[in-house]
Amino acid sequence: MLFNSLIFVVFLVIVLAVYYSKLFNWTNKKRMLLFASYVFYGLWNPPLVILLWISTVVDWTAGKRLAVEENERKRKFWLLLSMFVNLGFLGFFKYGDFLLENFVTIVNLFGLDYNARPMDIILPMGISFYTFQTMSYTIDIYKRKIKPARTFLDFALYVTFFPQLVAGPIVRAKDLITQFYEEKKATYNQFVWGIFLLTIGLFQKVVLADTLLSGVADDVFGSSKLLHGIDAWTGTLAFSGQIFFDFAGYSTCAIGIALMLGIILPDNFRYPYASLGFSDLWNRWHISLSSWLRDYLYIPLGGNRHGITRMYVALMLTMLLGGLWHGAAWTFMVWGGLHGTYLILEKLQKKYLPFKITKWNGIFLAFITFSCVNITWVFFRAREFDTAWNMIKSMFYMQHDGEKILDSFSVVKVCIVIGILFLCHWIMRNTSMKEVSQKTSPWVLGIVWAILFFLISIAQGNGEQFIYFQF
Amino acid sequence: MNLKKSFLIALVISVIGLACWEIYWRSHGKYPTLNDDKSLWAMHRADIETATKDDVVIFGSSRAYFDLQLSEWEKWTGIKPIQLSSTGSTPLPSFHDLVNNTNFNGTVIIGVTPGLVFSTTYPFAEPWQRIQSKVDHFHNRTYAQRINYKLSVLLQQNLVFMSGDEELWADDIDLKALLRRINMKSRTKDPIMPPFYYFGDVSIERNMSMTARTAKDTTFANKIIDVWKYYGGGAHPPDKENTMAFLLEDVNKFKEKGGNLILVRCPSSGGTRIGENMGLPRAEYWDDLVKKANVKSYHFEDYDQLKDLTCPEESHLSKEDANYFTRELIKIMLEDGAITNLKTN
Secondary structure, three states: OOOOOHHHHHHHHHHHHHHHOOOOOHHHHHHHHHHHHHHHHHOOOHHHHHHHHHHHHHHHHHHHHHHHOOOHHHHHHHHHHHHHHHHHHHHHHHHHHHHHHHHHHHHHHOOOOOOOOOOOOOOOOOHHHHHHHHHHHHHHHHOOOOOOOOOHHHHHHHHHOHHHOOOOOOOOHHHHHHHHOOOOOOOHHHHHHHHHHHHHHHHHHHHHHHHHHHHHHHHHHOOOOOEOHHHHHHHHHHHHHHHHHHHHHHHHHHHHHHHHOOOOOOOOOOOHHHOOOHHHHHOOOOHHHHHHHHHHHHOOOOOOOOOHHHHHHHHHHHHHHHHHHHOOOHHHHHHHHHHHHHHHHHHHHHHHOOOOOOHHHHHHHHHHHHHHHHHHHHHHHOOOHHHHHHHHHHHOOOOOOOEOOOOHHHHHHHHHHHHHHHHHHHHHOOOOHHHHHHHOOHHHHHHHHHHHHHHHHHHOOOOOOOHHHHO | OOHHHHHHHHHHHHHHHHHHHHHHHHHOOOOOOOOOOHHHHHHHHHHHHHOOOOOEEEEOOHHHHHHOOHHHHHHHHOOOOEEOOOOOOOOHHHHHHHHHHOOOOOEEEEEOOHHHHOOOOOOOOHHHHHHHHHHHHHHHOOHHHHHHHHHHHHHHHHOOOOOOOOOOOOOOOOHHHHHHOOOOOOOOOOOOOOOOOOOEEEOOOOOEEEOHHHHHOHHHHHHHHHHHHHHHHHOOOOOHHHHHHHHHHHHHHHHHOOOEEEEEEOOOOHHHHHHHHHHOOOOOOHHHHHHHHOOEEEEHHHOHHHHOOOOOOOOOOOHHHHHHHHHHHHHHHHHHOOOOOOOOO
16 A cells, blocks of 8 residues: 555544544554554555564564573574574565576576576565564564563564555664553644654655656656766756655655654654765665664674774675665665765775865765765666666766757756755755744744645646655 | 644645635636546456456457447447457557456457557557556556545546546646646757647546547647647558467457457548558558458448548547447447347347
């Protein structure tokens, strides 16, 4: 079920009505939320709910055993079982065809004439999100950082909580499960703020991503022609904006919906396109994933505890795997590799060419960072290396006969939207929407809110899926 | 932060704003319409799963869609056909889907618009992709999408501003369409397509009928003709060999299943007909297909009561003429034994 659909509006109204009715006690309300979450997921593809159930049962059992088991070998066994099941699902459903394809290529390189038909496995929606979430639970119990959930219901709801089930934020057990222990009820202000966040998120998705930017990005990246530099840059900027508004829009909706239920989810984006460098970027972009990768991959790989070379290797491996998390293709690995390279270069710059960031050079640095990020998006969006490489050549004017495929209005529109996006991020980088809203007159906020809602209504959209659902 | 006040202000302004927006467009002659989209197509494609030997399924492009009126068909035969034609599309992929993915062996009518039927088998060509995307949507749609569509129909049928159509009409009033109307100096070498205005109303049963404006306003109809000229000018040469082979394979499979296939050539007129006769001569295309398919077939030119029908925009009949065409065609088919009248049987 998509947040930007009528069925979700009906679903949410029913869930809220039952949640705030006096029909049920807290346990039954949680049961209702769990049931609603399975409906939310199952209306997409019912049989795949079974994967959620398996993941839930395995991690619940592993978590319980890890909490009481003292024998280290047995503890390792339960941890490995949990990881084997979760990564096994991920590997089979998400990377099955990719692994097979690469296996065939390697075998053919050795002169063996072997062909295999693609398995055409359906990718369960949000599998990368919920497997990472449940894995963090068992790993944290293994490290004795947290205690297991008090009840199976609390844990099952943690795995399946519908606002963040299919595209995050990836919430840690300590931040979410504990919220289920006591009855939750949004205050009036929380509830209304939740509706406001839902409006903002839908505006980002329906109006900005789908109506203003997606068409241009699709035209450019779907073109088989060698493009003019302006078209290549416009398409890349359009995708850059589209993916931000799409994903940040989903996260904002998720946070808003959860807040309407009195549940607090962490921020996932903090104005990333005004980042001052790449470490800053990863503290602002998809925060729940970057902190997951830091805690469960980068630090276990050694982090910065074993010298500079080892740290760079750990950093690069983390970013490469982070790239692969997004999709089963080498282009995603290149995307991750570029980010890894940027991070290493930034660390080298800080060591050998340090300089102070002032308000004068700050915006210039943010602009450079944003431009470099755009180059990585080319590999993220292009399905083939040839397309990506042609785009890069066009962007750096290495093509002399590139074709113009975009009309003038599309170019102007994308430049205006992305220009405003960049400036907004720059202005907002050290504050938050809540802070700004608190300083804004209720009339101005109300009028802005109405304009957003009006634009969502007349944009309508055709229920475009969120980009991150496929990851 | 006084959120309560902001919320109430937003609510009141939103309601007033949307009401004004709705009234404004209604005062400009707009009325609520249903979108002819893939969800509606898929809903009717699902009907084939429970269809019987008595049922009739129509495939084709916009001519079979505009010219064969479902209520008229039901009135004269006792059965309402399942209308699965698709504008601007070749019927090959949808008929292929029926033959290969269903057990249906009732009556299938294929509307033959030569420029589309013989156009291509290339999966990424527009005439193929348009209908293939509908077929794919039928097979891949989720339960959420099915329920969502039923909810959206209620809004589409009652609110003018819910007009965002897959077809991207030049006179749509959703935000994307309004932005498309902003004209700036062209920077591409591509020829500019004339504006393509909405010219047919579709019902929830998927009955398509030409709007009264198209039938009566010659200036408006001429704008639609300009679009046919644009498409005709940029059309690729037909691929008779591959399209014919593809279709005939499915025709034979369908006949082996005991299905009753009927080919129908719906009317065209004016410059469009002249262009069709020049580019895709009847003897070379229609007659050859009929001979090789060896099924009942009806060309409007062969019947006195049909041959002089005039299409207001050269390609489709007005609602009244479509009713007449359907009625007369049914009489011919009944006489010929191609279909049966369930009312009398």
